[in-house]
Amino acid sequence: GVVEFLSGEVRPIQRQLEAQMQEAARDERFEDAARYRNRLFAVQHLVERQAVERQSVGTVDVIGFAAEGDRAVVQIFPLRGGKMVDRHSFHLENVGGQDVTTILESFGLEYYGNAPSVPPQIIVPRDAGDLSALAELLSERRGARVEVRTAERGEKRRLQALADENAQHALVHAQAQSDQRRARRVEALEELREALNLESLPIRIECYDISHAMGQDPVGSMVVFQDAAPKKSDYRKFAIKSAGDDPDDFAAMAEVISRRFARANDPTGDPAWTTIPNLVVIDGGKGQLSAALEAMQAYDLPRVAVIALAKRIEEVFVPGRPDPIVLSRHNPGLQLLQRIRDEAHRFALGFHRQRREARGFSSLFDELEGVGPARRRALLQHFGSVEKMVEATQEELEGVPGVPAKTARRIYAQLHKAGRA
Structure with missing residues (x-):
């Protein structure tokens, strides 16, 4: 209903109230019918009042803002000829420690730098601070004066307060969704801990995969999930050095694992190498698992759980168990393992294609x-x-x-x- 009111499109609301009033009258619920009638009158009165007030609003963008922690939301109500023609919502991340002025100035430069046009006036929240530098830059962009200011009274003030309120609602909704995602990730980690009999939650999981085409251009990948979410800054790829004429997935896996954990005490202090995982996932079966375990034994590592995930029927192989663990396909822990394995496969395949294309270029150019x-x-x-x-x-x-x-x-x-x- 808010958007309809702002845009002037209130006829659907009026029709709904009329239908509710008539239905209540037919059912002899006269008090309800009177209540719907009063609401209908109130809507009509509000529309008439806003029509008069907005004649003076003109062409303007009204900006709302809300922030909490590292998150912020910016709402923009673009009004043209006093009528709201759209509504835009922008979610900003990693803005903790920045004041409102800095955030809005940075946002305004980026948003209006890409916008097809800049309005002559932009209404900002009361606590926006000094945005004169933004106004100057936007004036240059527009080729005419742009006023960036607050509104103390009247329709513009009411619209700005409403934009703030909408931004706050959007922020709360986004936080709730984030909390739900976080809860699902924790559930998946708990399921993994229980299914694999781990001592603690596998906060950091590393997964390894080998990719090649008939033994040509073999590569390995390492992907990292932190708190059940991808940590792409820690992804690493390996060009297999020990490859001979015959493809050997076991030897390739052993090489990748050996090269990774040889750098556990990396002198550069790169956390991608020095952070020891809680769980290592090998893409493959018993053979790949044995190769990885043997390679890891050469290094003085703290206790690390190692498993293999076979593609055929998603069997989980665990050291010391003759039979694989078979989890329900609905198990959040298995679904997390599948996501990690698929990501490792995607990353390895992409690197393999790069290597193959580079080799193709080289041989062709020769x-x-x-x-x-x-x-x-x-x-x-x-x-x-x-x-x-x-x-x-x-x-x-x-x-x-x-x-x-x-x-x-x-x-x-x-x-x-x-x-x-």
């Missing part, structure tokens, strides 16, 4: 005359993959910065002569 390192980089940056370069027209090759037209024509001719395109 066949091309007049293409040195600088032009290789230019072509790689421009097309992004071997396939796209091979599919390029002569005109597209001639348009690559740093590659002369004569060289581009020669590359095109050589590619087609080689039967690649």
Whole structure:
């Protein structure tokens, strides 16, 4: 109802009240009918009053703000000709320690820097502080004066208070959703702790996967989940060095695990290496699990739980148990393990594709005359993959910065002569 009132579209509300009034009258609930009638009159009176008041509002953006802890919400009510044409809500993270002025100034620069237009007036909360610098910059952006100010009375003040209230509601709702997600993550960790008989919650989980194509370009991935959520800053990838002619997933897994825990006392102090996980998840079965355990024994590590998750029917292999643990597919702990495993697979596969494409570029360029390192980089940056370069027209090759037209024509001719395109 709030949005309808603000935008002037109150006819649906009026129709609803009329229907409720008529239904109450038919049922001889006369007190209810009178109450609905009074509400209908009140709505009509409010609409008429607002129509008069908003004639003076004009074109303006009204901004509401609410913050708590590291979170903040900015609400924008854009009014054009006194009528609200839209409503925008923006959730800001990691703003703890910043004052309202700093947050709104930074937000305003980014929002209006990308907006198609800037209104002549912006109404901000009473505690917004000095935003004259923002007004000056937005005036330059608009090419005419932009007034950024508070409203002390009248319709603009009422709208700004309502924008603040909406921002507060949005903030509370976002916090409630965050709390629900947090509760679900804790539930998943509790389920894992119980199912795997762990001493404590697996706050930090590391998962490892190996990816290759028929033994070509083997790579490994390490993904990290902290408090049951991805911690991408700690992700690491490994180009397998011990690969021979025959693919050996067990040896590749042992190499990745060995290289990871050899850096547990990393002299640089990189927390991705020095933070020891509570749980290590190996993508695979008994063979991969045994390879990982053997590799870890070479290092003086505190007690770390290690399991393997097999893809076939999501069996969980645990050291010392002859039979795997089979969890219900509805178990939050298993669902968390699946998310982690799938993320490790995605990360490894992406790195494998990069390596394969880089190798494809290298072998292809070896066949091309007049293409040195600088032009290789230019072509790689421009097309992004071997396939796209091979599919390029002569005109597209001639348009690559740093590659002369004569060289581009020669590359095109050589590619087609080689039967690649």
